[in-house]
Amino acid sequence: xxxxxxxxxxxxxxxxxxxxxGWEMPVQYRGVIDEHLAVRNAxxxxxxxxxxxxxxxxxxxxxxxxxLTINDASKLVDGQVQYSAMCYPHGGTVxxxxxxxxxxxxxxxxxxxxNTEKDFAWMQEVLxxxxxxxxxxxxxxxxxxxxxxxxxxxxxxxxxxxxxxxxTIVYYHFRExxxxxxxxxxxxxxxxxxxxxxxxFPPDAAVGLWKALLEAGAEDGLEPIGLGxxxxxxxxxxxxxxxxxxxxxxTPLEAGLGWITALEKPSFVGREALVKMKEQGVPRRLIxxxxxxxxxxxxxxxxxxxxxxxxxxxxxxxxxxxxxxxGLALVDPAHAAVGTPLQIGIRQRRVxxxxxxxxxxxx
Amino acid sequence: MEFPEELKYTEEHEWVLVExxxxxxxxxxxxxxxxxxxxxxxxxxxGAEVVAGKSFGVVESVKAVSDIYAPVSGEVVEINExxxxxxxxxxxxxxxxxxxxxxxxxxTSDLDDLMxxxxxxxxxxxxA
Numbered sequence: 001x002x003x004x005x006x007x008x009x010x011x012x013x014x015x016x017x018x019x020x021x022g023w024e025m026p027v028q029y030r031g032v033i034d035e036h037l038a039v040r041n042a043x044x045x046x047x048x049x050x051x052x053x054x055x056x057x058x059x060x061x062x063x064x065x066x067x068l069t070i071n072d073a074s075k076l077v078d079g080q081v082q083y084s085a086m087c088y089p090h091g092g093t094v095x096x097x098x099x100x101x102x103x104x105x106x107x108x109x110x111x112x113x114x115n116t117e118k119d120f121a122w123m124q125e126v127l128x129x130x131x132x133x134x135x136x137x138x139x140x141x142x143x144x145x146x147x148x149x150x151x152x153x154x155x156x157x158x159x160x161x162x163x164x165x166x167x168t169i170v171y172y173h174f175r176e177x178x179x180x181x182x183x184x185x186x187x188x189x190x191x192x193x194x195x196x197x198x199x200x201f202p203p204d205a206a207v208g209l210w211k212a213l214l215e216a217g218a219e220d221g222l223e224p225i226g227l228g229x230x231x232x233x234x235x236x237x238x239x240x241x242x243x244x245x246x247x248x249x250x251t252p253l254e255a256g257l258g259w260i261t262a263l264e265k266p267s268f269v270g271r272e273a274l275v276k277m278k279e280q281g282v283p284r285r286l287i288x289x290x291x292x293x294x295x296x297x298x299x300x301x302x303x304x305x306x307x308x309x310x311x312x313x314x315x316x317x318x319x320x321x322x323x324x325x326x327g328l329a330l331v332d333p334a335h336a337a338v339g340t341p342l343q344i345g346i347r348q349r350r351v352x353x354x355x356x357x358x359x360x361x362x363x
Numbered sequence: 364m365e366f367p368e369e370l371k372y373t374e375e376h377e378w379v380l381v382e383x384x385x386x387x388x389x390x391x392x393x394x395x396x397x398x399x400x401x402x403x404x405x406x407x408x409x410g411a412e413v414v415a416g417k418s419f420g421v422v423e424s425v426k427a428v429s430d431i432y433a434p435v436s437g438e439v440v441e442i443n444e445x446x447x448x449x450x451x452x453x454x455x456x457x458x459x460x461x462x463x464x465x466x467x468x469x470x471t472s473d474l475d476d477l478m479x480x481x482x483x484x485x486x487x488x489x490x491a
Contacts, residue, residue, distance in 0.1 A: 016399075032425040033400045228399070228426050294447065296403050296423050318402040318425055347405075347421070 004049035005145050005206035013224060020227055021114025023050040028226040035229035036320040039192055040361075042221030043151030045213055046230055048198070049206060052116030052141040054109040054123060060133030061105050067269060068126050069099065070252060072262035076101040081172045081189055083260055085252050086122065087270030091277060092248040093255070095119050096240060098189060100174060108140075110200075112242045116141055126269060145206035149213060149222075150196030150233075157217035158197055162186070166197075180212040191230065193237035193363045232317050238288050238328060238358040244299055244315045245286055245328060253277055254330060256286040284311065285336040288358035290319075290326050295344065295351035297327035302345040305335040313344065321361050327353070364487070365392045367458055371474065372483035375432045378458060379477055386435055386474075389462045390422065390453065393487045398424040401453040404446045406463055411439045413466060415473050420463065422453065431463065435473035441465040 001024040010017065015026030026047065029035060038044050056065060065073045071084035080101055086094035095115045100108040111119045120139045127137055149158055155166050164177030164186055174187035185200040201209060214222060231241070238256070240246050245255045252261050253274055262268075263275055277283070291297065297316030302309050311331030319326040327344070335342070338357050343350035366372075371379040376394035380387040395401060403423035413419040413433035420431045442464050446452070453461040468474070478486060 027426070028399055031400050033402075232425060294403070296428075298428060318423075320425070 002050070004047055005203045006047045006049065006210055009207060009210060010047065010224075015224070015226060018227070020050070021112075023113055025050060026224070026226040028228045029224050032226070032228035032232060033320045035223065035225045036232050038221060038223050039151045039194055039225055039229065039233055040321060041152070042223075043149065043153035043157055043196075043217055044192075044225035044229070045210070045217070045222060046148040046150065046225050047146075047210070048148050049145040049203070050113035051146050052111040052113060052119065052139070053144045053200070054111060054120055055136075055138045055140045056107045056109070057105060057136045058134035059105055060135040061107055064127060064130065064132035064135045065099065065107060066265060067130055067132065067267060068123060069097070070262060070268055070270065070274070071099075071260045072265055073099060073101070073107075078103055079173050079175060081174055081187055083172075085246070085257065085260060086119065087252065087268075087274070088248060089270055089273060091251040091253075091270045091273030093242070093246040093250060093252060094122050094248070095242055096246055096252075096257075100185070100187070110146075115242060143202065144200045145203040146201075147199045147206075147209065147213065148190055148192075148196065149199065149217075150190045150192040150194045150225075151222075152195060153217065153220040153222065154194070154196035157213065157220055157222055158186075160216045161212055180209055182209050184209075191239055192233040193239075193359060193361065194233075229320075231315075232320055235315050235317055235326065235328065236319055236321055236359060236361040237363075238286075238360070240286075241315060245330075250330065251277060251282075253282045254284045254286060282333065284330040285333045286314070286328055287331055287336050287355050288326065288328055288360060289342055289344075289353045289355050290322070290324055290360070291344070291351060291353045292341075293352040294325075295346045295349075296325040297344045297346070297353070303329045303331055304343040304345065304350055305331075305340065310335045310342075319360060325353075326360050364396070365458065366480040366484045366487075368480045370458070371434070371477035371479060372486075373432065373434045373477060374486065377432060377434050379434045379474075381474060384468050384471070385440065385465050386437075386468055387462050387465050388431075388434060389457060390431060391483070392457050395454050395457045395461070398422060398427070398429060400425050401450045404450045404453070404463070406442045406446065407439050409439055409442055413437065413439060413464075415476075422450070433466065434477060435466055435468045435470075437466040437469040439464050440467050
């Protein structure tokens with residue numbers, strides 16, 4: 001299994017380690033519920049060094065990225081981040097990504113860990129098939145470790161270790177600065193719904209920065225957080241997770257990502273299929289539901305409306321914030337309105353649920 | 364990690380307290396620690412027949428669903444009614460407040476397959 005530079009520290013700190021897409025990662029330290037609530041109420045530190053990074057340089061970089069991704073990258077300015085995705089020609093999703101613009105000829109993608117090699121191969125294929133001018137593509141995943149510092153206390157904690165004026169970095173923007181003396185890309189982004197930052201820096205600085213942040217945040221209740229709570233935090237916000245809400249069989253339009261799908265762009269891979277899907281009517285919609293009877297929904301459980309099977313659960317959990325079962329499901333659009341009563345097939349029973357407004361937790 | 368001497372254990376990490384023909388069943392300290400926060404429990408009804416080695420219910424942590432297996436065959440004569448409301452006691456008190464069901468054992472030879480505390484502790488240490 002692959003290991004991040006913090007692998008030994010996680011074990012020393014008592015984390016339970018699991019295989020996550022070929023990476024040995026901490027799933028929990030103190031417990032998923034306690035960690036989840038720590039991020040909502042104080043602050044949490046996540047090792048996300050397994051995430052992949054791909055650099056795009058050259059005069060043709062923007063042209064290429066416009067063809068490769070579904071969002072409109074021409075709207076980005078230097079120092080800005082964009083949530084986007086890559087699709088196959090049939091409209092299914094290769095991966096969802098964040099795109100960082102350093103300059104008009106210099107961008108960086110952050111991609112899902114387990115998809116890094118697949119994504120990079122796909123990026124090379126799209127590059128070879130088009131004529132974009134000068135473009136240099138490199139998988140620079142080994143050059144970066146990454147930490148996410150998330151929660152209401154995140155900014156005050158980070159401010160103790162940097163002179164960078166964090167107030168002036170607005171949501172989905174980034175700046176390069178020193179954090180505890182380490183050259184760091186400081187990005188005001190995250191996957192929890194809380195205020196916070198994602199920090200990219202050289203892997204050999206990971207242990208020092210991890211310790212410095214935990215020490216700086218101890219008085220504010222900062223604690224290490226595993227992937228278990230990362231999943232429940234994102235689920236409460238209805239953020240998509242590749243392999244659940246997105247896959248080669250699920251288009252961004254079905255997953256509720258129409259807002260990042262710039263169909264008005266003249267061309268991008270998957271555009272024709274997505275335009276056609278929109279014209280003909282999106283066949284499934286991603287909805288959020290809460291259980292109205294006792295039970296915890298899980299991925300793959302069937303969803304019923306009346307006697308009819310109308311969809312499938314993509315992710316589900318007990319919500320640590322709400323203390324009830326919550327889930328996301330892809331359902332027939334005829335049964336996708338907020339307030340619709342549903343039943344979730346849990347083992348041999350059908351358990352009552354209801355479609356609700358999302359995010360589940362208001363921020 | 365605790366392994367009370369008076370209990371018998373299964374390879375699926377259930378514990379069994381034998382009192383004459385009635386056995387009380389729960390999951391072990393090792394099992395609750397591996398699961399993490401227990402947030403949901405599903406138990407059979409009183410009067411149900413359970414079969415040794417077959418699932419009689421489930422425990423769910425935040426992350427996962429796990430079956431609980433009957434250590435012996437027999438009739439369920441009592442269930443822990445409070446457990447569905449307070450599943451977290453499985454974490455805090457796996458051997459006492461976290462008990463799950465009582466079974467009237469059909470064939471006491473089922474008990475021969477269970478491990479004593481020392482054997483179970485060795486089994487867990489090998490598995491870990």
